[in-house]
Amino acid sequence: MEAAPPAPPRPWPAALAIGALAQTLFSWRVTIPHQLVFDEVHYVPAARALRALTAPANSEHPLIGKLLIAVGIQLFGDHPLGWRALSTVAGTAVVMGVFAILWLGTRQLRPAVVGALLTILNFTVFVQARIAMLDGFMAAFVVLGVAAMLWSMRAHGAAMWRRWIGAAVLLGLAVACKWTAAPYVAAAAGAFLVLRHRRADRWPGMNPAFAIGVLAGVSIATYFVTFAPAFFYAAEPLTWAQLVPFQLDMYRLQTQILPPHTYQSSWSTWPLDLRPIWYLYEPADGAQRGILMIGNPVVLWGGLIAVCACAIGWVRTRDTASGASAMLWLFSIAIWAAIPKSLGFFYYFYLSSIWLPIALAIAFDRFGRRLRYGDEAFVLLSAVLFVHFYPILAATALPGPQAFTRWTWFDSWR
Numbered sequence: 001m002e003a004a005p006p007a008p009p010r011p012w013p014a015a016l017a018i019g020a021l022a023q024t025l026f027s028w029r030v031t032i033p034h035q036l037v038f039d040e041v042h043y044v045p046a047a048r049a050l051r052a053l054t055a056p057a058n059s060e061h062p063l064i065g066k067l068l069i070a071v072g073i074q075l076f077g078d079h080p081l082g083w084r085a086l087s088t089v090a091g092t093a094v095v096m097g098v099f100a101i102l103w104l105g106t107r108q109l110r111p112a113v114v115g116a117l118l119t120i121l122n123f124t125v126f127v128q129a130r131i132a133m134l135d136g137f138m139a140a141f142v143v144l145g146v147a148a149m150l151w152s153m154r155a156h157g158a159a160m161w162r163r164w165i166g167a168a169v170l171l172g173l174a175v176a177c178k179w180t181a182a183p184y185v186a187a188a189a190g191a192f193l194v195l196r197h198r199r200a201d202r203w204p205g206m207n208p209a210f211a212i213g214v215l216a217g218v219s220i221a222t223y224f225v226t227f228a229p230a231f232f233y234a235a236e237p238l239t240w241a242q243l244v245p246f247q248l249d250m251y252r253l254q255t256q257i258l259p260p261h262t263y264q265s266s267w268s269t270w271p272l273d274l275r276p277i278w279y280l281y282e283p284a285d286g287a288q289r290g291i292l293m294i295g296n297p298v299v300l301w302g303g304l305i306a307v308c309a310c311a312i313g314w315v316r317t318r319d320t321a322s323g324a325s326a327m328l329w330l331f332s333i334a335i336w337a338a339i340p341k342s343l344g345f346f347y348y349f350y351l352s353s354i355w356l357p358i359a360l361a362i363a364f365d366r367f368g369r370r371l372r373y374g375d376e377a378f379v380l381l382s383a384v385l386f387v388h389f390y391p392i393l394a395a396t397a398l399p400g401p402q403a404f405t406r407w408t409w410f411d412s413w414r
Helices: 012-027 040-052 064-076 080-106 109-121 124-128 134-153 157-175 179-198 208-225 228-232 240-254 267-272 297-317 320-338 346-367 374-393
Strands: 277-284 287-293
Touching: 012 080, 012 109, 040 064, 040 080, 064 080, 064 134, 080 109, 080 124, 080 134, 080 320, 080 346, 109 124, 109 346, 109 374, 124 134, 124 287, 124 346, 124 374, 134 157, 134 179, 134 346, 157 179, 157 208, 179 208, 179 320, 179 346, 267 297, 267 320, 267 346, 287 374, 297 320, 297 346, 297 374, 320 346, 346 374
Parallel strands: none
Antiparallel strands: 277 287
């Protein structure tokens, strides 16, 4: 009689430890600088207006991201902690979501831990977790929505449907932060059809047409529900008759032609880390400080190799995890090739940068077994660069105005 295969290790202790590490790291000195940074000048005033229900502000974007900033202000006060507190939570949610995706996709603890740690160390999540912008909330809802979708795949009956509806709600909330999350709803439907076709035991008993209808209906309903506060503005309140036409106004605002910007860049340059953005570089709080929105070169450049390895591995072996991780990143880049934006900026790459640690973890697990301790060495090298770049990621005090030259490896990083 054959012995039963060993049960997979319990993921919760590792997940909670990594989540606590992420939240501590993101929260440490988050109030510095004590001034609005980069696009906080748009979103914090909009959150104040939403909190007070005075009048529409920052009308080119939906409400839920600004509402979450307003909740932070309500809880902690109208100062830097209130502006940024829930962004740190969103950053931790991204890390935990990556852990969950890898755990649910592989049922192995090692790739889940590796992917989550690389997410923390990939600079972009750290920087976005410490600033009051919409992208951090949007990414958190997308990542958690993908995790909930995979969680539903492993359930049966009512639990499967509850998790599926939860995934739809999360994706609807992501779109209610920024419209750039909308393609992920369609991608979720496509992924569902492909995964279910490949193995009938996934989402057992779930009618595909009905499931996609629920996904679409619930996500759209969630999106429109988030406009409820706008009906109560003291000036220019939204009405039912204006709700749909207002979406067209938002589209016109988002697709307007904008003047050139110092830090603009093409989507094709983002994966190579060619043109990061200085969110801050000026005297603040009594010292020269800087915040550079940049990707960890080890994770970004290594992640591109991992995407290629996963794509080739899928062609050779038809391994679902490899193919899914490669396609997820490629899809995230293709979105920006199609979106009609007059200007592009590196921070648009934020969500794509989150998928790279997933590809790296899968590549090390599937194809890196000949490299003993290769994943550990990769995490260690990523951590060394994180420590090196930390002063211009966390706005620590710098020696002087020319201090940036220590970290700007290329002229395009200046």
